[in-house]
Amino acid sequence: MTADVEMKEVQAFSNSVSSAGVPSTLQHMKEIASLIESGAQAKEVRRIVRAVRLTMMLRRKLRAPLVAAFLGYVLTPASEVFAKLSSYLPKDGDHDMDVDTAASAVQGPAKHSIPELEIYCYLLVLIFLIDQKRYNEAKACSSASIARLRNMNRRTVDVIAARLYFYYSFTYELTNSLAEIRGTLLALHRMATLRHDELGQETLLNLLLRNYLHYNLYDQAEKLRSKAPRFEAHSNQQFCRYLLYLGKIRTIQLEYTDAKESLLQAARKAPVAARGFRIQCNKWAVIIRLLLGEIPERTVFMQKGMKKALTPYFELTNAVRIGDLELFRTVADKYSGTFSSDRTRNLIVRLRHNVIRTGLRNISISYSRISLADVARKLRLDSENPVADAESIVAKAIRDGAIDATIDHANGWMVSKETGDVYSTNEPQIAFNSRIAFCLNMHNEAVRALRFPPNSNKEKESEEKRRERQQQEQELAKHIAEEDDDF
Numbered sequence: 001m002t003a004d005v006e007m008k009e010v011q012a013f014s015n016s017v018s019s020a021g022v023p024s025t026l027q028h029m030k031e032i033a034s035l036i037e038s039g040a041q042a043k044e045v046r047r048i049v050r051a052v053r054l055t056m057m058l059r060r061k062l063r064a065p066l067v068a069a070f071l072g073y074v075l076t077p078a079s080e081v082f083a084k085l086s087s088y089l090p091k092d093g094d095h096d097m098d099v100d101t102a103a104s105a106v107q108g109p110a111k112h113s114i115p116e117l118e119i120y121c122y123l124l125v126l127i128f129l130i131d132q133k134r135y136n137e138a139k140a141c142s143s144a145s146i147a148r149l150r151n152m153n154r155r156t157v158d159v160i161a162a163r164l165y166f167y168y169s170f171t172y173e174l175t176n177s178l179a180e181i182r183g184t185l186l187a188l189h190r191m192a193t194l195r196h197d198e199l200g201q202e203t204l205l206n207l208l209l210r211n212y213l214h215y216n217l218y219d220q221a222e223k224l225r226s227k228a229p230r231f232e233a234h235s236n237q238q239f240c241r242y243l244l245y246l247g248k249i250r251t252i253q254l255e256y257t258d259a260k261e262s263l264l265q266a267a268r269k270a271p272v273a274a275r276g277f278r279i280q281c282n283k284w285a286v287i288i289r290l291l292l293g294e295i296p297e298r299t300v301f302m303q304k305g306m307k308k309a310l311t312p313y314f315e316l317t318n319a320v321r322i323g324d325l326e327l328f329r330t331v332a333d334k335y336s337g338t339f340s341s342d343r344t345r346n347l348i349v350r351l352r353h354n355v356i357r358t359g360l361r362n363i364s365i366s367y368s369r370i371s372l373a374d375v376a377r378k379l380r381l382d383s384e385n386p387v388a389d390a391e392s393i394v395a396k397a398i399r400d401g402a403i404d405a406t407i408d409h410a411n412g413w414m415v416s417k418e419t420g421d422v423y424s425t426n427e428p429q430i431a432f433n434s435r436i437a438f439c440l441n442m443h444n445e446a447v448r449a450l451r452f453p454p455n456s457n458k459e460k461e462s463e464e465k466r467r468e469r470q471q472q473e474q475e476l477a478k479h480i481a482e483e484d485d486d487f
Contacts, residue, residue, distance in 0.1 A: 025058060025061050025066060026066055026069055026070065028054075028058060029058065029066070029070045030070075030073060032051045032054055032055060032058075033070075033073070033074050033117060033120070035047050035048075035050065035051045035054075036048055036051045036116050036117055036120055037114060037116070037117060039051065039116070039156060040114055040115075040116040040117075040154075040156045043155070043156060045155065045156060045158070045159060048116065048156055048159045048160065049159050051120075052123075052159055052160060052163060055120075055123075055124065055127075059127060059131065060131075062124070062127065062128045062131065064089050064090045064128070067089060067124060067125060067128050068086065068089055070121075070124065071085055071086060071121055071125075074117050074120075074121060075117075075118070075121060081118055081121070081148075084144060085121055085122065085125050085141070088125055088129060088134075088137045088140070088141050089125070089128075115152055115154060115157060116154070116156055116157055116160065118148070119145065119148065119149065119152070119157055119160045119161065119164065120160055122141065122144070122145035122148065122164060123145070123160055123163055123164055123167070125141055126138055126141050126142055126145065126164070126167050126171075127167065129141060130167065130170070130171065130174075135171060135174050135175050136175070138167075138171045138174075139171045139172065139175055142164070142167055142168040142171045142172075143168070145164050145168070146164065146165075146168055146184065146188070149161050149164065150188075150191070153195055155197075158197045158199050158200055159199065161197075161200055162199045162200050162202075162203040162235075165185075165188065165200065165203045165204055165207060166203060166207065168181070169181065169185065169207045169210070169211070173214070178211050178214050178215075179211075179215065181211075182208070182211050185204055185207055185208050185211065186208065188200070188204050189201060189204040189205060189208060189228075192204055193229060198231050198234055199234050199235060199238075201228075201229065201231075202234060202235055202238040202239070202242070203235075203238055205224070205225070205228050205242070206238055206241045206242055206245065208221075208224055209221050209224070209225060209242070209245040209249075210241075210245065212224070213245060213248060213249075218248075218249055218252045218253070221245070221249055222249050222253070225245075225246065225249065232448075236269060236271075236449075237271075237274075239269065240266045240269050240270045240274075240277065241266075241277075243262045243263070243265050243266035243269070244262075244263065244266045244277070244280065244281055244284075246259075246262045247259045247260075247262035247263035247266065247281075247284060247285075247288075248284065250262060251284065251287075251288055251347065256288050256291050256292050257292070259284075259288050260285060260288045260289060260292065263281050263284050263285040263288065264281075264285055265445075266281045267281035267282055267285065275305050275306070278306070279306050279309045279310070280342075282300060282303075282306065282310060282313075283309075283310065283313055283342055283344060284344065286300065286301075286310070286313045286316075286317060287313070287316075287344055287347045287348065287351070288347075290316075290317060290320050290351055290354060291347070291350060291351065291354060293354065293357075295317065295320070295321050296317060301313070301314040301317075312331070312334075312335035312338050312339070315331045315334075315335075316328070316331050316332070316335075316348065316351075319331050319355065320351060320354055320355050320358060321358070322358075322359075322362075323355055323356070323357075323358035323359025323360070323361070323362050323379075324355070324359065324380070325352070325355050325356060325359065325379055325380045325381070326380045328351070328352065328355045332348055356379055356393060357397055359378065359379050360375070360379065360393065360394065360397050360403060361397075361403055363375060363378055363379075363414075364403040364405050364414070364416040365416070367414075367416060368415070368416050369413050369414070369415050369416070370413065370414055370416075371411075371412055371413055371414075372387050372390045372391050372394065372407075372412045372413070372414060373386075373387050373390075373412065375390045375394065375414055376390035379393075387412070391407065391409075391412075394407055394414050395407060403416070405417060
């Protein structure tokens with residue numbers, strides 16, 4: 001089945017779900033169960049991927065009676081799994097009455113549950129508990145599902161298992177206990193590596209990186225990332241998360257150029273619906289570009305749905321662009337809570353030197369000669385000896401090549417040299433070369449990301465042609481043998 005046909009099926013399913021009631025939603029859940037069962041029997045992972053995608057469309061319509069009725073349909077009522085999952089659902093009287101009503105709408109006897117359906121039931125109950133904000137029950141349910149997954153080694157379970165890994169870490173993050181599962185995640189990653197579960201490896205590696213970064217353990221995160229197995233990405237979402245975590249690690253390690261490329265690529269590859277993820281990527285990318293001495297375009301802050309969230313970083317960029325140290329302090333104090341929650345406060349502290357350097361560059365362009373006392377006053381240095389500090393700042397900027405000037409120590413002046421023609425240097429060529437390299441890199445990534453569904457018709461045609469060729473060769477050999485006998 002091609003991707004276009006699959007997209008049409010998903011769209012038709014979503015339309016029917018939006019106009020359906022409780023019995024209709026339950027019927028759709030039964031269809032998803034049959035899709036998982038057929039995919040497990042035929043060993044087709046694509047069907048199970050489609051079933052998980054369709055489940056996310058039904059997520060908002062999940063209610064306790066629906067989940068209970070579905071468990072009664074899929075699982076054996078006397079089984080241990082049914083009793084365990086049912087214990088996590090609410091036991092109110094109204095809900096019990098609804099369960100009976102929904103259960104009466106189910107036609108046909110309960111099926112014999114296969115491992116894929118059993119793990120899917122864990123996933124369904126876990127999603128329901130998280131949406132209902134029953135985090136303690138969700139935590140217990142996720143732990144039980146992980147314990148059950150340890151005893152399964154089936155490739156058709158890997159897709160559902162990857163989702164369970166994510167929600168397992170998410171429930172512990174919601175309860176502020178991520179450190180408790182770090183050893184379990186490492187053991188699961190080792191198990192997924194031994195079983196060649198590449199999707200599970202991607203998911204678990206991202207969860208471990210998130211776990212380490214949550215507690216600011218950047219060195220351990222880099223050691224794990226550098227020693228983890230490398231393979232081609234199977235999930236675009238997981239690859240985007242990996243790029244975000246890699247960008248954060250590179251930023252802390254002062255590798256700003258690599259961090260900028262990773263974060264911009266993550267923001268570009270992320271789905272349009274993942275607004276929060278793209279906002280986070282843009283926040284870190286803005287700060288890294290400021291640390292590199294670049295000023296982001298205004299359109300970055302005016303993207304649809306991001307203007308309000310990026311307002312603190314827009315004002316921060318304006319302060320850095322002007323080179324006003326006092327305005328920079330005001331913005332940093334005004335949005336200190338936002339920067340702390342975004343975990344970017346330590347990076348913003350690094351920007352103080354960039355603000356001073358930008359202000360000094362503007363002064364050197366505006367004045368051919370200016371006293372160091374006026375430089376200190378314009379930079380708004382609040383130290384005990386501002387003139388001495390201004391002299392050291394100017395000297396360092398001259399040494400780094402930020403400004404083209406000299407210091408007259410006898411008179412206490414900064415003498416700027418005449419500004420040359422930038423087009424007589426190699427800077428335009430370097431900028432043009434970097435843009436070409438970026439476009440070529442993006443083209444190569446797009447080519448590598450192309451995926452084509454397996455065409456079974458061609459394989460069947462090739463087998464039929466091979467059989468016809470063998471048959472013709474046998475007839476020809478038989479005919480030649482008969483001619484030899486006649487002679």
